[in-house]
Amino acid sequence: MADTEDHYPLNPNCALESDGDGETCYIELIYWMDHTVDVNGIAYFWDRCYSDGCNPKVGSILRWDSNRKVFLPPLLLTRTLGEEKERFDVYYQKTLNRLLVIFRDSEIDYFDLTEENPEAVQTEIPAPPYDWVLRYYTDEQIFVRVTRNVDGNFNYAEVFDAELSSVTLEDPIIETGYNYTIRALAPYVEKGYTINAELNGLDKFENETFIPYPGQLIVAPDGSHALDSATARIYSMETREEIARLNDTGGGPSIGTASV
Numbered sequence: 086m087a088d089t090e091d092h093y094p095l096n097p098n099c100a101l102e103s104d105g106d107g108e109t110c111y112i113e114l115i116y117w118m119d120h121t122v123d124v125n126g127i128a129y130f131w132d133r134c135y136s137d138g139c140n141p142k143v144g145s146i147l148r149w150d151s152n153r154k155v156f157l158p159p160l161l162l163t164r165t166l167g168e169e170k171e172r173f174d175v176y177y178q179k180t181l182n183r184l185l186v187i188f189r190d191s192e193i194d195y196f197d198l199t200e201e202n203p204e205a206v207q208t209e210i211p212a213p214p215y216d217w218v219l220r221y222y223t224d225e226q227i228f229v230r231v232t233r234n235v236d237g238n239f240n241y242a243e244v245f246d247a248e249l250s251s252v253t254l255e256d257p258i259i260e261t262g263y264n265y266t267i268r269a270l271a272p273y274v275e276k277g278y279t280i281n282a283e284l285n286g287l288d289k290f291e292n293e294t295f296i297p298y299p300g301q302l303i304v305a306p307d308g309s310h311a312l313d314s315a316t317a318r319i320y321s322m323e324t325r326e327e328i329a330r331l332n333d334t335g336g337g338p339s340i341g342t343a344s345v
Contacts, residue, residue: 118147121177121184123198126151129160129184131175146175146184162186162194163205178223181247185228187221193249208249214241224267224280227252231265240265242287244280255286263289294325 120130128149144164148157162173176185184203186194191210196203210230217233219240228245240259244252259265259278265287266277276291303312310328311320317331 119175121175122151123177123184124179124182125198127157127198129175129177146186158202160184160196160203161205163207164188164194174221176221176223176228178226178228180225185223195249210245210249211243211251213243220265222265222267225269227280227284229265229267229280231259242278244284246284252284257287259287260289294327 118130120128122128128151129146130149131146144162145159146162147159149155150157172189174187176187177183178185182198184196184198186196186205188194191212193208193210194205195208196205213230213232215232215234217235219231219233222229222231226247228249230243230245232241232243234241238261240261240263242254242257242259242265244254246252264277266274266279268279271277271279271290272292273295274292275295276289278287278289280286281288304322305311308322311322312318312331313320318327319329319331320326321328
């Protein structure tokens with residue numbers, strides 16, 4: 086890729102523009118910047134550094150096309166931030182192929198990543214009911230914010246639909262000791278709350294037997310059992326029950342090298 090066709094970020098940690106394809110520049114950047122990758126292999130990464138020597142300036146999100154190995158024009162936020170030193174969080178919604186940028190005052194910039202050169206669309210969600218925002222979740226087409234009520238000793242869930250409009254929940258309370266869990270991960274978690282099928286309430290669940298998230302599993306070639314690489318526990322893939330541990334003196338089934 087010729088330099089004239091690439092959109093290099095002006096960053097002192099990047100390789101020189103004469104490198105041509107920008108790949109070295111990307112590798113240097115990704116080590117220290119937050120990032121996410123969309124379904125088309127385009128990486129988005131952003132800076133949280135506010136000093137005068139920082140580049141790229143806060144207020145843009147860099148885009149790297151891993152297929153063509155070229156920087157695309159950056160996504161520009163509606164706020165330059167800079168002197169305000171205002172924090173923001175970025176979330177990717179895979180189902181909608183959309184990037185959300187959430188500011189601390191609950192205003193949002195979102196980008197439709199199906200467009201060739203997405204532009205920020207401004208919107209806002211209501212201010213959180215409690216000051217302590219624990220976490221945001223992207224769960225298929227919905228967006229979830231969980232806040233903490235310290236005095237009441239409980240967490241509180243809010244759900245926003247694909248248009249980022251508030252969804253009324255029948256019971257938004259999450260008991261202490263439980264966390265919100267996105268639906269795709271619920272089978273791999275011991276206990277928690279997840280949104281129900283009607284998207285109007287929370288379902289509390291407790292899995293008596295569960296297999297940890299597949300990312301840490303090593304599955305036998307015949308698919309009959311799997312090793313949890315984090316805990317050394319061996320599970321039956323049919324029943325999801327623990328059947329052995331690698332440190333058991335009695336030995337256990339042999340685990341192959343095929344990974345998930």
